[in-house]
Amino acid sequence: NLFIKLNRDIMQYLKKCIEMGKAFSLDASVKQGILTNGLRYSLSTGNWGDQKKAATSKAGVSQVLNRYTYASTLSHLRRTNTPIGRDGKIAKPRQLHNTHWGLVCPAETPEGQACGLVKNLSLMCNVSVGSDVTPITDFMAQRNMEPLEEYDPVRYPHATKIFINGVWVGVHHDPTQLVQVVRSLRRDGTLTPELSLVRDVRDREFKIFTDAGRVQRPLFVIDDNPNSPNKGNLVFNVDHIEKLEKDKSIDTAGMDEEDRDKTLYGWNGLLSDGVVEYLDAEEEETAMIVMTPDDLEDHHRASTLTEPEEEEDEYDDGVDIGAMDDEEGERKKSKGSRVDKDPHRRVKQKPNPLIKSYTHCEIHPSMILGICASIIPFPDHNQVCIFRTL
Known part of the structure; x- marks a missing residue:
């Protein structure tokens, strides 16, 4: 709109010069304050457009970046906005949905009319920037x-x-092999890690997404190669930990970003080795994700147990041993149940016998929180402390 207004003023000045027989001067026709004042107004108010037509201009295009603290700056940069009216008393768009797990912080939202409409991305969530589809089409x-x-x-x-x-x-007539090949190319770094692969067996569809604007989050990869001796376990092992520890002793002072990425193993090394991979919301629907590596070990242990009585003793059903009779209490204590070993352990459910294998593992349960919620001490012990602090 500013350029249109500038061109209109130049045309009007040119018409006057022709009518009056004057020589056209470009310096006199261009008003220097049109673009400068217009951009200054738009950047300061957020109303993108002509100042005289503020009612029809786009609002909220630019915002003043919060610089109170480093955490508040990062939190402001990862803020999302639901474009619906604040005045309506609609509850559904404001409620936390279960598909927000790992993508949207469940605690960090403002009070008042914007509650639940202004959200923040979780710690390791990112937004895809998009890539070219031509190499994928040629490969197919x-x-x-x-x-x-x-x-x-x-x-x-x-x-x-x-x-x-x-x-x-x-x-394609062999989708199983095709999905395995494309997924292996993504995990070894040949294809971009932002690539999303979704195979719908029921509808016989294989969907690939490379577009921008998809929210993704990283997860540990569980080895699913039937010929691998590590099948069913995390790809992440001691060798990767040693490489990450070695990065601490490397002096990267004076290196630019490109040289630093080549020298250090870091996060890019984990991606290229297939240790972690990004999953978007649609691909996550086709994955089986375990919460912690301990839960993965419990699943392996439960799947190899032959006596159901031993499997029951591995997990606490919320029953106090002191409330049992002496004989049953002694039996649980003699078998060394986890209730006796660690009274402060996290209460978790028994492994589901219907789940045959997992494909991914959460990096850590705390990754569901946002920037500001993650710096609260012990947020998993008392729910009140989260909302009181925020």
Whole structure:
């Protein structure tokens, strides 16, 4: 709008020069304050547009960055806004949904009319910036993907459809192998880690997303290679810890960002080794995620137990041993149940026998919190302390 106004003023000045027979002067036709004052007004108020048409301009395009503390600055940069009216007493958009796990902080939200509408991203959540789809399409064509123009549904009624960013590009007859190959290329760094792979077995669809604006979060990868001796365990091991420890002794003073990434193992090394990978909300629907490595070990232990009585003694059902009769209490104590060993342990459910294997593991349960909520001491001990502090 500012450039349109500037061009309009130049055209009017040019018409006057022609009518009056004067020589056209570019310096006299351009008013220096149009762009400067307009941009200054838009950046200071957030109303993007002409000052005289403030009612029709976009509001909230720019904001004053909070610089009270370093944590408040980071929190402000990771803030999201739901674009609905603040005056309405609608409860549903303000409530915390279970799909927000790991993506949106459950505690950090302002009071008043904006409660539940202004949210903050969790600690390790990020937003994809997008990548080119041409290499993916060419790779699919090399992996025996049949283009959509040549597909005959009568001849291949059970073929799996392949979608790239929502566009149906072709079909494939061996989706299991195709998904494994593409996932391995993403984990070894050949493809961008922002790539999202979603296979819907029921609808016979394989969806690939490379577009921008998808919220993602990192998770530990569990080895699912049937030929691997580490099958069912975390890919993350002692070797990766030693590489991370070695990074602490490397002096990176004077290095630019590119040289620092080449020298240090760091987070990029974990991504290229397939130790962690980013999952967006849609791919997370097809993953089986365990909460902690201890829970993964408990699942392995429970799946190998043969006597159901031993499996019951591994977990606390919330029953006080002191309230049992002497014989049953002594039996639990003699078997060394976890209730006796650690009275302050985290109460958790028994492993689900219907779950055969896991695909990913949470990095830590505290990663569901945002920047400001994560600096509260013991936020998992008392729920009141979170809301009182925030």
